């Protein structure tokens with residue numbers, strides 16, 4: 001039988017060739033995968049190490065981020081949202097932080113995902129491989145990979161649960177238009193976790209010519225590091241833009257956390273700036289009951305999922321929990337291991353936001369700024385609005401607007417009863 005790539009225990013992890021099998025994020029991360037993936041993972045680690053020290057790779061990636069993705073994305077002052085907060089009855093005089101938006105929604109394909117997909121697609125070419133595979137839930141990472149594949153002439157198969165295929169038809173069609181094959185996954189809850197298992201199984205058999213592009217800062221090392229590095233362009237730009245446009249570093253950063261890639265991308269370049277406080281916002285779903293949310297750092301415990309040790313939503317037997325969120329992109333029972341580390345050392349604060357509050361913030365940003373955010377990003381907006389009311393007006397708060405809301409229009413219209 002094929003070993004289960006999601007829960008292979010540490011004792012079985014073949015780690016001889018991996019420099020740091022138990023890290024590199026404190027106790028978290030590591031390589032908890034079946035032996036069959038060891039070669040592909042080593043090869044990736046080597047290719048990435050070489051690429052990272054090759055100025056030509058950096059030049060190529062930076063140029064594509066500019067010319068193809070449209071970077072740098074703007075840092076925008078959210079003046080009307082700020083005024084709305086300051087004018088609210090529950091906002092004391094002298095309070096109401098100045099809110100800024102990092103506009104990842106303006107990146108090509110409408111979210112931050114393309115930064116990572118393009119970077120890893122370039123690595124694929126460097127490794128001499130011709131095919132990429134990916135898992136997708138809402139379809140955003142699938143679309144980003146399909147786009148990178150079309151642009152670079154790679155073959156692309158995207159694994160997607162049949163439940164998500166049903167719910168996310170426009171993105172399925174977008175991928176197919178781009179020349180990608182969408183592979184239906186019938187197992188389990190037929191959603192993201194199952195699609196990830198299927199993609200890992202495919203990779204075990206195909207890694208000779210195939211690279212698996214994981215869509216967030218999850219999976220076995222070095223994936224969480226690679227994805228973070230490719231997304232860190234968000235934080236590097238933001239840091240420079242703050243110094244240039246505000247004249248100082250921001251006081252607070254707020255980002256939503258699914259697997260954690262947009263948050264890690266924003267936070268990482270600020271980690272050594274002790275004055276900058278950071279908050280990651282998980283999906284609080286319908287309630288704080290097991291199965292009603294997708295907030296592992298808020299309600300979960302350490303465990304192994306998809307090849308690494310991090311916080312996971314699991315029952316007492318270590319069985320992964322069913323998850324729920326209004327936003328498909330946050331609907332995942334695990335979280336990146338570096339977030340588990342930042343959580344435990346207290347560098348980043350994590351909290352959650354309910355479906356209800358996210359939907360309210362979705363409408364608020366739409367009406368005050370004329371920007372329809374992704375429902376994922378609306379979680380960050382909701383929490384930022386709450387925070388801002390207790391902060392002095394001279395403090396600044398940057399929200400990572402991870403994506404645009406076009407994909408969520410049907411769902412939002414239905415939930416708002418319009």
Ligand SMILES: *Cc1c(COP(=O)(O)O)cnc(C)c1O
Pocket residue numbers: 111112113140141215216217256257258259260261262263329330374376377402403404
């Ligand atoms: C996928 C997605 C997310 C969640 O993924 P992270 O890895 O946590 O960033 C958030 N926002 C948008 C717009 C997404 O597409």
